[in-house]
Amino acid sequence: MCFGFQDLVFSLAILVIMVLTTPCSCTQNNIKSAIFLSPKIELGPGSVSNKFYYDLDFPRGHIAIKSFDAEVVDEYGNSIPLYETYLHHWVIGRYYIQKNVNDNNSSQYNVRNSGLCQGDVLGQYFGLGSETRGTFTYIQDPFGIEIGNPKEIPKGYEEKWLANIHAIDTRGVEDKKGCTECMCDLYNVTKDENGEPLSPDYKGGLHCCYDLAQCKLKEGFKGRKRSLYLRYTIKWVDWDSFVVPVKIYIFDVTDTLQISHNSSKGINPIHNCLIEYQVEPCSTSNKDENGCVIVNRTSVPFKSGGYVIYGVAHQHSGGIGSTLYGQDGRVICSSIPSYGNGSEVGNEEGYIVGMSTCYPKPGSIKINDGETLTLLSNYSSNNNRGHTGVMGLFYILVAEQLPHQYFTNSFFSSFFLYIKNFIY
Numbered sequence: 001m002c003f004g005f006q007d008l009v010f011s012l013a014i015l016v017i018m019v020l021t022t023p024c025s026c027t028q029n030n031i032k033s034a035i036f037l038s039p040k041i042e043l044g045p046g047s048v049s050n051k052f053y054y055d056l057d058f059p060r061g062h063i064a065i066k067s068f069d070a071e072v073v074d075e076y077g078n079s080i081p082l083y084e085t086y087l088h089h090w091v092i093g094r095y096y097i098q099k100n101v102n103d104n105n106s107s108q109y110n111v112r113n114s115g116l117c118q119g120d121v122l123g124q125y126f127g128l129g130s131e132t133r134g135t136f137t138y139i140q141d142p143f144g145i146e147i148g149n150p151k152e153i154p155k156g157y158e159e160k161w162l163a164n165i166h167a168i169d170t171r172g173v174e175d176k177k178g179c180t181e182c183m184c185d186l187y188n189v190t191k192d193e194n195g196e197p198l199s200p201d202y203k204g205g206l207h208c209c210y211d212l213a214q215c216k217l218k219e220g221f222k223g224r225k226r227s228l229y230l231r232y233t234i235k236w237v238d239w240d241s242f243v244v245p246v247k248i249y250i251f252d253v254t255d256t257l258q259i260s261h262n263s264s265k266g267i268n269p270i271h272n273c274l275i276e277y278q279v280e281p282c283s284t285s286n287k288d289e290n291g292c293v294i295v296n297r298t299s300v301p302f303k304s305g306g307y308v309i310y311g312v313a314h315q316h317s318g319g320i321g322s323t324l325y326g327q328d329g330r331v332i333c334s335s336i337p338s339y340g341n342g343s344e345v346g347n348e349e350g351y352i353v354g355m356s357t358c359y360p361k362p363g364s365i366k367i368n369d370g371e372t373l374t375l376l377s378n379y380s381s382n383n384n385r386g387h388t389g390v391m392g393l394f395y396i397l398v399a400e401q402l403p404h405q406y407f408t409n410s411f412f413s414s415f416f417l418y419i420k421n422f423i424y
């Protein structure tokens, strides 16, 4: 290198200015991106695939995820429209598995997100449904979801990723809407996947459109089976001290929270998220009163607060918006579905093809420790059969510290390391 001393000093000066004024821009140029395909998903007309895929292709190492986008494609890479294959949901989970142990006897366990539901329920890191093509997932700089930190992974274990992909092939079915809403009579299902009888008022939902279930076809319809894939694009940066970590929380409007008062442990919320619910058809009595909008809500305490960096809701067809409120009634994030009005991929008429997202200026939306948040999920019930198997989820990313707070801890040590690396 033909760097003179003066050039070096000059560059160092620029570097110092750069680093001091915009510590965050350092990550921007180093964004990596990769496109992966899930294992093959085989679907014939009317059939359902709802499988778990373990050891998914995923970027490795100590990194920060910046975005996760996905869509369904065929074996030639063509995007498949929602009216042919309805993407009910895809979710991506994290788990640890014992290293170097015979595959069918190694212990593994899920590593859930930061909350809020019981057990492993809604513990995913990423996930969307039909709205996947039109929903922003990028996490603004300098924030990111930290994964692969060797200090967090238990000794003898490695971190892996799984996907659950639920897709419904609605080519040639009698009632596309009904099949996507998993109406039990269309699937001719009265028992769930495990053979347990379903209650007579369970009209539709995940228990009726399980893996390999078959939705009713039009008389005599014939169509070939085809091979599809979830094609997913991940963007990330290598972990460094300029990235500020965010935590993932998912709220579920069906969460019926109970507070147990335990003398040894204090107040302890017991969540009970049901994931899906039904929207009753509009009755004539409430039609003019509330314009056929069914509002559902839940209130849950948020244990350790922080700054909201990103927010998005998940709703199904019929959804008209969802809002997360703070205890004082302020809006934390409001997310509204957009419906397609054409036939091209990404704009399929009548389907939710995108959800609006929130990107608050970091620091502007704060959730306090222990604050009770309220989630509202609104559906229009303006048809004569309501909706079955709908969801009302809200996904937020929360930074416990803002960049200037976070960097005071780590800035100087890494800054000098950075300079050192630069010189040598």
Ligand SMILES: *[C@@H]1O[C@H](CO)[C@@H](O)[C@H](O)[C@H]1NC(C)=O
Pocket (backbone or CB within 6 Å): 102, 103, 104
């Ligand atoms: C699992 O164990 C059985 C019997 O112990 C063995 O036959 C089989 O090959 C093993 N499968 C894998 C994937 O290791």
Ligand SMILES: *[C@@H]1O[C@H](CO)[C@@H](O)[C@H](O)[C@H]1NC(C)=O
Pocket (backbone or CB within 6 Å): 102, 105
């Ligand atoms: C599987 O692991 C358990 C406990 O870790 C052990 O007792 C058992 O012998 C193992 N089985 C095989 C087939 O290796």
Ligand SMILES: *[C@@H]1O[C@H](CO)[C@@H](O)[C@H](O)[C@H]1NC(C)=O
Pocket (backbone or CB within 6 Å): 188
């Ligand atoms: C529905 O299921 C019942 C029993 O499981 C079966 O006897 C019947 O033939 C099925 N109907 C259709 C239309 O597939």
Ligand SMILES: *[C@@H]1O[C@H](CO)[C@@H](O)[C@H](O)[C@H]1NC(C)=O
Pocket (backbone or CB within 6 Å): 260, 262, 263, 264, 265
């Ligand atoms: C209270 O906490 C103790 C200790 O964690 C636990 O054993 C007990 O089951 C809890 N009781 C209730 C009612 O949650």
Ligand SMILES: *[C@@H]1O[C@H](CO)[C@@H](O)[C@H](O)[C@H]1NC(C)=O
Pocket (backbone or CB within 6 Å): 253, 254, 277, 278, 294, 295, 296, 297
């Ligand atoms: C949603 O709200 C409707 C109308 O208030 C109510 O009847 C229904 O039970 C609620 N559903 C859930 C899952 O809370």
Ligand SMILES: *[C@@H]1O[C@H](CO)[C@@H](O)[C@H](O)[C@H]1NC(C)=O
Pocket (backbone or CB within 6 Å): 293, 295, 320, 321, 322, 323, 334, 335, 376, 377, 378
């Ligand atoms: C949901 O409905 C409630 C009650 O009508 C309303 O106050 C709220 O603004 C609605 N939210 C959205 C996002 O539509």
Ligand SMILES: *[C@@H]1O[C@H](CO)[C@@H](O)[C@H](O)[C@H]1NC(C)=O
Pocket (backbone or CB within 6 Å): 341, 342
């Ligand atoms: C679809 O909606 C967009 C945006 O609202 C509008 O500009 C366009 O004209 C609509 N197209 C059709 C075919 O209705």
